Amino acid sequence: MIDLKTYWWPLATLAELKVQQPLARSLHDIPVVLFRDRAGYPVILLDRCPHRHAPLSSGRVNQGELECPYHGWRFDGDGYCTRVPGMETGIRRCQTIRKISACEAHGLLWGCLSLTETTPDPASPSVLGNNMDTFVMVDRINCTIIAAAENFLDGFHTHFVHEGWIRRDNKRQSVKVQVRRLESGVEAQYSNESLQSGLISRILESDRTESMGRFRLPGIAEIEYRGRKGLNLLITTWLTPEAEGRLRIYARITTRRGLIPGWLKKLLLKHLFSVILRQDKKILEQTHINITNFKHCQQPDLMAKYMDSPLDLLGPSIRRLMNGESLEEINTTITVKL
Secondary structure (H helix, E strand, O other): OOOHHHOOEEEEEOOOOOOOOOEEEEEOOEEEEEEEOOOOOEEEEEOOOOOOOOOHHHOEEEOOEEEOOOOOOEEOOOOEEEEOOOOOOOOOOOEOOOEEEEEEEOOEEEEEOOOOOOOOOOOOOOOOOOOEEEEEEEEEEOOOHHHHHHHHHOHHHHHHHOOOOOOOHHHOOEEEEEEEEEOOEEEEEEEOOOOOOOHHHHHHOOOOOEEEEEEEOOOEEEEEEEEOOEEEEEEEEEEEEEEOOEEEEEEEEEEEOOOOOHHHHHHHHHHHHHHHHHHHHHHHHHHHHHHHHHHOOOOHHHOOOOOOOOOOOOHHHHHHHHOOOOOOOOEEEEEEEO
16 A cells, blocks of 8 residues: 555635634544645644643633643743743743644645655646636545545546536446546556536537546546547546545636626535535445445455456556556557447
């Protein structure tokens, strides 16, 4: 398995991080608290006062320092205690709370539990540019990174889970798909597909020349639609592991700037994608519960195992990547009814 703790993970949008208010989060089963220090820099500390272990996220930010809600102990951005109310003598300066590495990138605040020399930069969207309208949606879901990534990139569930919104089973098209290895991931490129039969495609796209679904380590899934004028839609989804079997999802939606004002497009797309997310969340959480139930079976023939088909274009590669296995060169082209 790859060591997920050595990667950067988004923990909040910059809009969520208020100046006077701490923010509670969890990363790899560890509670952390986010706030801004006196200079306005983002800070991530363990969410535990060393005095009586009260959650600091339930306190407040006082003059750029984090104040415990229990006895008012105060801590600066380096995790040093600066004030113990009622103590008349000076406080010996020492670090009492572990500080977690933090940075800002792509409109998000990121944290890394085990920063090393080989830790890659926070994963950026595949398309960046000024002539784009972007916004971020945030949600939580009970499932694994592998399950969420494969679901997001799998076109064959959309006829049923998202019937009418993305595709319809009675309006399939013959589509050519090329699967190839990326430097730190895998990608499926679709061609010969006209506009999808669902509502979202009719609203967002005037034409379609190609589309891509890609996964990149440690947990980034992207869908990209392109037409003759360039990008139609890019959804970059970071899957942050809060705990085992629980994710916080940050989905960055990017569209080409056009006649529709960005604020109006955001309002419409948030409603549409909220519906899609609820549908995915329902089936993923049902599946996660079912897998967990079958894990308790003692009979080998009842243990939960995946049965892959040739239509599972990216799932097997995603599992190998997350297990720390290297992918051999992939250059497979097939035709499917999508």
